[in-house]
Amino acid sequence: MSLWQAEAPSNIALIKYMGKTDPQSHLPANASLSYTLDHLVTRVEIEAVDGDHDRWSPLASEEFGALELSAMGQEKFLRFFAQAKKEFGIEGHHLVRSGNNFPSDCGLASSASSFAALTLATYELAKECGGDRQAIDSWTREDLSALSRKGSGSSCRSFFSPWALWRGEGARPLELPLPKLFHQAVVVSSAVKLVSSREAHGRVTSSELFNGRVERAERRLAQLLSALETSNWAEAHELVWSEFWDMQALFETSKPAFGYLSANSLKVIELLREIWVQTKDGPLVTMDAGPNVHLLYRPDQIKLAERIRDELSSFAQVIEAPLGSVPRGSK
Ligand code: PMV
Numbered sequence: 001m002s003l004w005q006a007e008a009p010s011n012i013a014l015i016k017y018m019g020k021t022d023p024q025s026h027l028p029a030n031a032s033l034s035y036t037l038d039h040l041v042t043r044v045e046i047e048a049v050d051g052d053h054d055r056w057s058p059l060a061s062e063e064f065g066a067l068e069l070s071a072m073g074q075e076k077f078l079r080f081f082a083q084a085k086k087e088f089g090i091e092g093h094h095l096v097r098s099g100n101n102f103p104s105d106c107g108l109a110s111s112a113s114s115f116a117a118l119t120l121a122t123y124e125l126a127k128e129c130g131g132d133r134q135a136i137d138s139w140t141r142e143d144l145s146a147l148s149r150k151g152s153g154s155s156c157r158s159f160f161s162p163w164a165l166w167r168g169e170g171a172r173p174l175e176l177p178l179p180k181l182f183h184q185a186v187v188v189s190s191a192v193k194l195v196s197s198r199e200a201h202g203r204v205t206s207s208e209l210f211n212g213r214v215e216r217a218e219r220r221l222a223q224l225l226s227a228l229e230t231s232n233w234a235e236a237h238e239l240v241w242s243e244f245w246d247m248q249a250l251f252e253t254s255k256p257a258f259g260y261l262s263a264n265s266l267k268v269i270e271l272l273r274e275i276w277v278q279t280k281d282g283p284l285v286t287m288d289a290g291p292n293v294h295l296l297y298r299p300d301q302i303k304l305a306e307r308i309r310d311e312l313s314s315f316a317q318v319i320e321a322p323l324g325s326v327p328r329g330s331k
Helices: 071-088 111-129 133-137 141-149 153-159 197-206 213-229 233-252 263-279 299-312
Strands: 003-015 020-022 032-049 055-058 093-100 163-167 170-173 182-187 284-287 293-297 317-320
Touching: 003 111, 003 153, 003 213, 003 233, 003 284, 032 111, 032 153, 032 182, 032 213, 055 071, 071 093, 071 111, 093 111, 111 133, 111 141, 111 153, 141 153, 141 170, 153 163, 153 170, 182 299, 197 233, 213 233, 233 284, 263 284, 263 293, 263 299, 293 299, 299 317
Parallel strands: 055 093
Antiparallel strands: 003 032, 032 093, 032 163, 163 170, 182 293, 182 317, 284 293
16 A cells, blocks of 8 residues: 655744735735744645545544544645646545644644645655656745645745745745744634634735735835844844734724734733843744744743743643754854
């Protein structure tokens, strides 16, 4: 029995993708910049099966598991799988298994890692069973990123680590003179989102603040790249902070308005603001379309990360990269 498999990480955007110029193929209204979360990984395994349709089932192994996909989620996943198979000229039907190495019920979006892993696993299948093998062999990671975008926009950034810049069709890697950052996801709620990110992309265009959003995001991206290139951490923090509030403001001024922040999200944000006010330093802080807060630390801030984790543990679950993955005290 042949098995084709791949793994891909999740990513967190510092400049957000919010709004599309083409809702069908997920072409973004503005460019976005992300940091890849190498410790939050989806694994996909594909197996050929008899029958007349593709199927999905959860992957259960020691390291990967804990993934539940709604009927709609499964349908979206398999629809993209069919599209990718067509692209590569793959015939027949398959069982697709997927699992995360992080809990699925913790409110962390896993669509980026899931679709990137599905694209990569389908490519493995294509190299053996696809139509034009020569053409398939010439596919680059950028090509795969652009294909993955058609399944889930933000997944196209998961092909590059640690930094990915997505403009137009697909993402590309970005070299920045920064050390590997330490990531914490502060999970305050694992409730299913009432407004999906797909719907959010559409609804934000009804906000008056969407006028000028593309220009704001592009300007902020240029400023953030310059801050990161010159290791101006305080400036980077300010820009990343403004950017996530910009997106939350779009949500709250849409018609009808919606939002994801909870009382505990605000508690986390207040603590982080306090730290920055008092010490003029702290992690980069951002949020996605959800109530949870993402923190990125320089390696010399590990002690601070441990302190923040302890302070938040009474009301939040903190999921973080293994400490050994970041050299302590290095800059
Ligand atoms: O890829 P989607 O359609 O799930 O969009 C997600 C967009 C945000 O996560 C809210 C922001 C981003 O750039 O990742």
